Amino acid sequence: MKKLCSWLLVLVLAAASLAGCGSQSTDEGSKQSEENSAKQEQTAEPVDVNIAALKGPTAMGMVKFMDDVDKSEVDDENYNFQIAASADEVTPKLVQGELDIAAVPANLASVLYNNTKGQVQVLAVNTLGVLYIVENGETVQSAADLKGKTIYASGKGSTPEYALNYILTENGIDPAADVTIEWKSEHSECVAALANDPSGIAMLPQPFVTTAQTKNPNIRVALDLTEEWDKIQENKEEKSALLTGVVVARSEFVKENPEAVANFLDHYKESVDYVNKNTDDAAKLVGQYEIVTEEVAKKALPECNIVCITGDEMKEQLSGYLQVLLDANAQSIGGALPEDDFYYSE
Numbered sequence: 001m002k003k004l005c006s007w008l009l010v011l012v013l014a015a016a017s018l019a020g021c022g023s024q025s026t027d028e029g030s031k032q033s034e035e036n037s038a039k040q041e042q043t044a045e046p047v048d049v050n051i052a053a054l055k056g057p058t059a060m061g062m063v064k065f066m067d068d069v070d071k072s073e074v075d076d077e078n079y080n081f082q083i084a085a086s087a088d089e090v091t092p093k094l095v096q097g098e099l100d101i102a103a104v105p106a107n108l109a110s111v112l113y114n115n116t117k118g119q120v121q122v123l124a125v126n127t128l129g130v131l132y133i134v135e136n137g138e139t140v141q142s143a144a145d146l147k148g149k150t151i152y153a154s155g156k157g158s159t160p161e162y163a164l165n166y167i168l169t170e171n172g173i174d175p176a177a178d179v180t181i182e183w184k185s186e187h188s189e190c191v192a193a194l195a196n197d198p199s200g201i202a203m204l205p206q207p208f209v210t211t212a213q214t215k216n217p218n219i220r221v222a223l224d225l226t227e228e229w230d231k232i233q234e235n236k237e238e239k240s241a242l243l244t245g246v247v248v249a250r251s252e253f254v255k256e257n258p259e260a261v262a263n264f265l266d267h268y269k270e271s272v273d274y275v276n277k278n279t280d281d282a283a284k285l286v287g288q289y290e291i292v293t294e295e296v297a298k299k300a301l302p303e304c305n306i307v308c309i310t311g312d313e314m315k316e317q318l319s320g321y322l323q324v325l326l327d328a329n330a331q332s333i334g335g336a337l338p339e340d341d342f343y344y345s346e
Helices: 002-043 063-070 087-095 106-115 159-170 187-195 208-215 225-233 251-256 258-277 279-288 294-303 311-328
Strands: 048-054 078-084 101-105 120-128 131-135 150-154 180-184 201-205 220-224 243-250 306-309
Touching: 048 087, 048 258, 063 078, 063 258, 063 279, 078 087, 087 101, 087 106, 101 106, 106 120, 106 159, 106 243, 106 311, 120 251, 120 258, 120 311, 131 159, 131 208, 131 225, 150 159, 150 187, 159 201, 159 225, 159 243, 159 311, 180 187, 187 201, 187 208, 201 208, 208 294, 220 225, 243 251, 243 311, 251 258, 258 279, 258 306, 279 294, 306 311
Parallel strands: 048 078, 048 101, 150 180, 150 201
Antiparallel strands: 101 243, 120 243, 120 306, 131 201, 131 220
């Protein structure tokens, strides 16, 4: 009996020893796996990130980011920037995969999402309201005064057109019958038209308002369309804000390169923060990248409402804005509100 007990004790001790070795081996294996993963992350090759911004506030918010890349101070990914004069230059490249990330008008992001069956995601709101009605004279004191006027404007089929139409309609003006809107392909053409028309009226975003005033000091801001939008919201149960632009990315790129997307947003947020806090230095960079002159940028930057809003706040603001456009003209956002997967979540 004693011999049997002795054998049982030996077996128990042996099993315990083996269990301990197994646990140690598992711990060491787990530790080794973590170290290997860390090494892989450290040695992961940077990916190419092709980015486009529009010539205006969206590009102005990126100038510090672009400058850091050009100086090789940011090298976690291979960032390639281009600045376009209009959204028409950007959207085909985005759809065809030549661009990975782009700054586009807010409503156009929804149109792209619907037309490509979800192949685009919005990463951030980058510009709040920057649209203004300007004129050479004193004839426009309220939105109602726009009735019967001719307005030079750019941005047909995107945020400027739909924002203007919404404000006109809510003030009892039929955009198709009560005003004449002369659409130009670029904001700079509106500035030129205004310069050649002593009684001209134009809808312009910053920094082009400042550009126009630099050429003709008599041009004044008659209406801030963000303020006009807010006045309309006072009597609405569900309120919304006027948004101008967003940053979007190809959904496939986001899925395949989550770290690169996170890196981009980190750098972009830092750039926007820098631009908003360092007007003079940022203006130099804006001039350097030939977005507008340094002189114009210095005056315009404080009025450009450049932001980088992400996550739940982005979804709340953008979905509210798109709902207003849907109610006014469903085609302005591609026929329907985007699903939840439209909104990128970190």
